[in-house]
Amino acid sequence: MKEEQPRRRPGRPKRSETMQPNLLILRTAAMLFMEHGFEKVSLEGVAKACRITKASVYYYFDNKAKLFTECLLFVLKIAYDQTALIMRGPGMLKERLLIVAERHMNNAHVEFETMMREAAPGLSEEQIKQIRDGEAQLHILLSEIFAQAMEEGVITKSDPLLLSHTFTAMMTVRNHKQLLNDQKSVKQASAEIVQLLWNGLQPRS
Amino acid sequence: MKEEQPRRRPGRPKRSETMQPNLLILRTAAMLFMEHGFEKVSLEGVAKACRITKASVYYYFDNKAKLFTECLLFVLKIAYDQTALIMRGPGMLKERLLIVAERHMNNAHVEFETMMREAAPGLSEEQIKQIRDGEAQLHILLSEIFAQAMEEGVITKSDPLLLSHTFTAMMTVRNHKQLLNDQKSVKQASAEIVQLLWNGLQPRS
Amino acid sequence: MKEEQPRRRPGRPKRSETMQPNLLILRTAAMLFMEHGFEKVSLEGVAKACRITKASVYYYFDNKAKLFTECLLFVLKIAYDQTALIMRGPGMLKERLLIVAERHMNNAHVEFETMMREAAPGLSEEQIKQIRDGEAQLHILLSEIFAQAMEEGVITKSDPLLLSHTFTAMMTVRNHKQLLNDQKSVKQASAEIVQLLWNGLQPRS
């Protein structure tokens, strides 16, 4: 993001014409990157999806790596905010987890680490660090929630950071075409997955 | 990487070296595909890694899609065999799961579904089906084991297929660079993950 | 051809040179295609002949098939216009035929149908149809002229379309290196050929 745009009211903007090209590109590219990964998204493709020219994309973003980085930071920010809002909100932990899971699983996208691995050779150290930091914050957020719940005896004690990663990893089931789409709704799947994590495999006496 | 090896002249080699180039290519390419995904692996790259020329790769495999397909089937076969051996072997279910998890997590690679999504546009319907079938068999194997365990009361009842997918998904934690490599050994992580799945979050009274 | 011209750096040229690259490429490629046929002309070759790069050719034309199609339509259009101008102009039919023959034979090129046969596998149905249509119009033009002449008793009655094709075919003599270039001028050859067609072999009493 090059500079500070005049602040816009929250909520999705109505139509592209009204949006600053800045943001339009960012949103569009973010969507494409999340859906197809780094390599498969060409700047030509981004430009076309925005109804502008490739050179215009370069006007706003130095290069592909930069655009990618900003896109991911943008997405991570949103994910962070949404997750924070839900997880810090009211309700039982299990219920809040379910909401997060459902949200997350609803838009199938390339697994984060895979995307990073794909993109990494094209990114600078600094850029990688930035993205890693953004991601880390999300895990820290979750692990703090988990840690607190452990303190309070709401859930069994374990490594909260690992729990956060595991929880996130479980949601990649959204990508498993053969399970979803064919057999289960996302809503049902996410419910069952959270249930699984909650109860564990070991039968309760 | 500019070491100038005097490239072999064309013609049949003097029959000496170790592995059939057939297999050498398959193994090498499989490794590369699993590590970097479909797009990032160039046949030039595969060739170089095998110390042969691109044209030679084409001598053995019709095209990239074919090579990719055979690589995945190769990998899936191995994974299936290993998993079958372990899961049908002796020991408590939890212990067997742990072994599988450890094995699986030890070689970090691109998440399967992400790779498929990336490669799919380049593959034929038939090839996609073949790979999907190979993958499905692994899940069927696991879900049969799980179903039986449920029958026997070893684990709580739930959808065994979903459980299989979830279990697999959990192991993508291997890719989370920031968790592993930095903080935890794979051995420890897999143990904790299986523990998590086994006990669940809800505290036992 | 190893003269090292310092290749222009990328970016927009300083707006000076003569022809639109658009047309330059079309003309150059048309010439090459007509002279060497579809396969033998590489886009690299076209680019070099235009003193630009291959990628620049792609900037103006989607792919080889498209460029080829546009070239042929371009050439057919010119041929049509020239032929129409002459054949619908004043003068005796025989004289007009002579002029057309001379024009046509003056630029030796690959026989049309042979070129189409060569190129066809690479073209889309639509593209083939377009070219065929362009070609057909030329034959329709000629056959209408012939039909009218037959009506008026200027020439003997026969199938006018076949006559058009035959007339066109006769002009492929231009390609017969051993006859022309060595022994006869094109001017003389075309005159004799038209004479031949006009009088026929059978002696007049």
Next chain:
Amino acid sequence: MKEEQPRRRPGRPKRSETMQPNLLILRTAAMLFMEHGFEKVSLEGVAKACRITKASVYYYFDNKAKLFTECLLFVLKIAYDQTALIMRGPGMLKERLLIVAERHMNNAHVEFETMMREAAPGLSEEQIKQIRDGEAQLHILLSEIFAQAMEEGVITKSDPLLLSHTFTAMMTVRNHKQLLNDQKSVKQASAEIVQLLWNGLQPRS
């Protein structure tokens, strides 16, 4: 042709198994070259059509240029013999021309000069000369027949060599897909073409 094969009885051999690979390759390649031209025929393709390997083709023929040359000489020889047989045979000149025309037009193939132009850059001077000579003999044969007919007053006097080339050129109508195949049988077309050449366009009083 590398050496003198034990002489075979005339007529087409029953099946490939009985044929010397020598000849099998020659015939097959000749057919392919005549049908598709020089560039489009790959030695791999020739080999496959012969049910042997590419290396075997190389065993019998030094390289593509050599094979091509021998194929054309082979075809020209046959054409010469057939033409000689017919043209020196009994019957009115016009009737004999018709038979030759029909034969020639029946197997549509790449126009000779076009093929030569395509292949020439790959051939040695010597090879080009050989083929040109073979072709020239055919034209000499025809022009001698024509010259004699002119002497005898059977046809009008003109340049007999040019007549030969023109006659040959007229038969390239066989390639005009839009005329033949759609509207006329080859038999009919050849008859009309010979008629055209015979009578000429100018009405007889």
Next chain:
DNA sequence: AATGAATGAGTGTTCATTCAT
């Protein structure tokens, strides 16, 4: 006599990037 295995050079095509306007 016949071939399996290898190569180098070339082709069509895509794409990130640059630069004058």
Next chain:
DNA sequence: AATGAATGAACACTCATTCAT
């Protein structure tokens, strides 16, 4: 602010050719 026009590097793939067996 925005873009049209250009490039170089890479990639998938093909093919004529070579050589040890």
